Amino acid sequence: MRSNDVKSGGTSLLSSLLRGGVERFYPRSPTVVWLPATLVAGAMVLPLVYLVLRAQSADSGLWDILVRFRTLEILGRSTMLVAAVTGATVAIAVPIAWLTVRTDIPLRRFWSVTTALPLVIPSYIGAFTLIAALAPRGIIQQLLESVFGIERLPDIHGFWGATLALSFLSFPYVLLPVRAAIRGLDPGMEESARGLGYSPWGVFHRVTLPQLRPAIVAGALLVALYTLSDFGAVSLLRYETFTWAIYLQYESVFDRSVSAGLSLILVALALGILLFDALTRGQSRYVSGGAGGTRPLRVMRLGPWRWPALIFCGAVVLTSLGGPMSVLIYWVVRGVSAGESLSSLWGVAGNSLYVSALASVACIAAALPVAILAVRYPSRFATLIERVSYLGFALPGVVVALALVFFGANYVSPVYQTLGLLVLAYMILFLPPALGAIRAQLLQVDPRMEEAARGLGLSPLRAFISVTFPLIRGGMLAGAALVFLITMKELPATLILGPIGFETLATKVWGASEAAFFAEAAFPALLLILLSSVPMALLVLSDRGSDTVLLRAKK
Numbered sequence: 001m002r003s004n005d006v007k008s009g010g011t012s013l014l015s016s017l018l019r020g021g022v023e024r025f026y027p028r029s030p031t032v033v034w035l036p037a038t039l040v041a042g043a044m045v046l047p048l049v050y051l052v053l054r055a056q057s058a059d060s061g062l063w064d065i066l067v068r069f070r071t072l073e074i075l076g077r078s079t080m081l082v083a084a085v086t087g088a089t090v091a092i093a094v095p096i097a098w099l100t101v102r103t104d105i106p107l108r109r110f111w112s113v114t115t116a117l118p119l120v121i122p123s124y125i126g127a128f129t130l131i132a133a134l135a136p137r138g139i140i141q142q143l144l145e146s147v148f149g150i151e152r153l154p155d156i157h158g159f160w161g162a163t164l165a166l167s168f169l170s171f172p173y174v175l176l177p178v179r180a181a182i183r184g185l186d187p188g189m190e191e192s193a194r195g196l197g198y199s200p201w202g203v204f205h206r207v208t209l210p211q212l213r214p215a216i217v218a219g220a221l222l223v224a225l226y227t228l229s230d231f232g233a234v235s236l237l238r239y240e241t242f243t244w245a246i247y248l249q250y251e252s253v254f255d256r257s258v259s260a261g262l263s264l265i266l267v268a269l270a271l272g273i274l275l276f277d278a279l280t281r282g283q284s285r286y287v288s289g290g291a292g293g294t295r296p297l298r299v300m301r302l303g304p305w306r307w308p309a310l311i312f313c314g315a316v317v318l319t320s321l322g323g324p325m326s327v328l329i330y331w332v333v334r335g336v337s338a339g340e341s342l343s344s345l346w347g348v349a350g351n352s353l354y355v356s357a358l359a360s361v362a363c364i365a366a367a368l369p370v371a372i373l374a375v376r377y378p379s380r381f382a383t384l385i386e387r388v389s390y391l392g393f394a395l396p397g398v399v400v401a402l403a404l405v406f407f408g409a410n411y412v413s414p415v416y417q418t419l420g421l422l423v424l425a426y427m428i429l430f431l432p433p434a435l436g437a438i439r440a441q442l443l444q445v446d447p448r449m450e451e452a453a454r455g456l457g458l459s460p461l462r463a464f465i466s467v468t469f470p471l472i473r474g475g476m477l478a479g480a481a482l483v484f485l486i487t488m489k490e491l492p493a494t495l496i497l498g499p500i501g502f503e504t505l506a507t508k509v510w511g512a513s514e515a516a517f518f519a520e521a522a523f524p525a526l527l528l529i530l531l532s533s534v535p536m537a538l539l540v541l542s543d544r545g546s547d548t549v550l551l552r553a554k555k
């Protein structure tokens with residue numbers, strides 16, 4: 001009898017331990033939450049599954065191609081471009097962030113807004129305007145020829161052109177988080193350092209800069225991944241990186257195995273950047289020791305340095321914003337005066353608005369259950385689902401598009417070359433901004449408010465809709481606006497997955513730019529920038545500001 005008791009007790013204990021382990025990994029959560037969150041995570045891993053299966057099915061010749069000198073050369077070129085653009089954006093963004101937050105630079109509010117606006121200009125439009133201005137027979141060359149007799153400028157195509165275009169359009173990715181970090185600094189630490197006799201430069205170098213390092217690294221990580229996944233600028237400027245090589249391979253060769261192999265290298269490079277960031281970040285903590293961060297920061301007087309600071313900010317805004325807009329307006333005027341028809345663009349603009357709105361709704365709908373599972377039902381399972389949902393952040397659009405072409409053509413042919421498959425690609429690529437914005441907002445809602453509503457007789461779903469949903473609506477709208485902005489600019493996924501005859505402003509600009517029809521490309525490019533400025537304006541004018549929104553979206 002005692003033996004049976006021991007056996008039953010041991011069995012009960014073992015069952016309890018197993019049940020406890022399962023519940024820690026996968027706690028009780030409503031099916032309406034964990035099931036859609038799991039489906040979202042499955043969609044996010046779809047591109048990686050495709051790449052692995054495709055590469056495994058290839059013959060041995062694929063591996064010979066992947067290790068040949070040409071592939072290593074493309075790897076080196078991609079790495080060199082990432083390093084150059086990342087370094088340049090940090091050098092541009094950190095001084096501007098400091099000047100527009102901590103100094104008495106004239107027109108400080110104006111510089112704060114205009115230095116963030118290059119974010120709405122796609123890289124391929126920046127490359128197009130750079131070619132139109134500086135290429136042989138471009139605007140500047142014609143002007144110099146008429147005044148000084150200069151007949152030819154140095155070729156802008158290649159590494160330096162790609163670096164220039166990407167640097168001056170992507171530095172806001174560093175600027176916004178650094179500016180937000182500066183606003184959150186504790187002034188008491190700087191005051192203590194000055195009391196110890198440090199010079200202003202010594203205070204900045206020893207006290208302020210270490211506190212800004214996480215924001216700088218976070219912004220630099222965004223720029224590195226953005227540069228690695230860029231397709232438009234490197235294509236137009238003829239600088240061969242992995243994205244352009246993959247697209248050319250996809251367009252020119254029937255066998256997609258080589259494209260899959262090159263895509264695997266590109267994904268490995270992106271994951272390597274993320275791993276490097278995680279290892280270098282380590283266990284450092286950057287927190288203030290008191291409540292001084294709530295006091296206003298001391299504004300530094302520039303004195304005679306205000307004029308060099310003005311020239312620096314003016315040069316950056318002129319190069320990144322004024323130059324592209326001026327070139328576009330010039331070619332729009334030339335095109336209209338030459339009889340260029342603009343009526344056909346309104347349908348293309350409608351396509352861009354429509355598909356971007358669909359992508360925003362899809363991303364918010366997919367991000368909501370993942371955010372609820374991660375915040376309200378924390379576990380190892382929820383953490384795994386959330387981490388997997390950020391995979392799209394490291395996947396270039398061309399890679400996601402190739403994966404969905406394969407699965408669409410082979411397994412779900414009814415949706416192949418439909419808007420549904422294109423919107424799925426957008427959801428995979430742009431879920432992280434929506435998820436970050438909703439998750440950050442949900443963390444600020446006290447769960448006891450929902451518990452109180454359930455105590456009054458409401459079901460969990462009704463309690464969420466009545467209490468929590470109104471409180472996180474701002475984060476949902478911010479995430480939707482950010483997804484809308486990014487989708488308007490997306491090029492490679494739209495080129496590959498767009499239905500036959502479906503054209504957006506992005507594909508219209510790229511096609512005309514490829515053929516060097518500058519007047520034909522200028523008006524859709526200008527229209528794309530103006531339409532993209534609407535969600536950007538909503539983010540800037542929101543009560544929390546664009547800096548906070550971007551930080552939430554990218555965490």
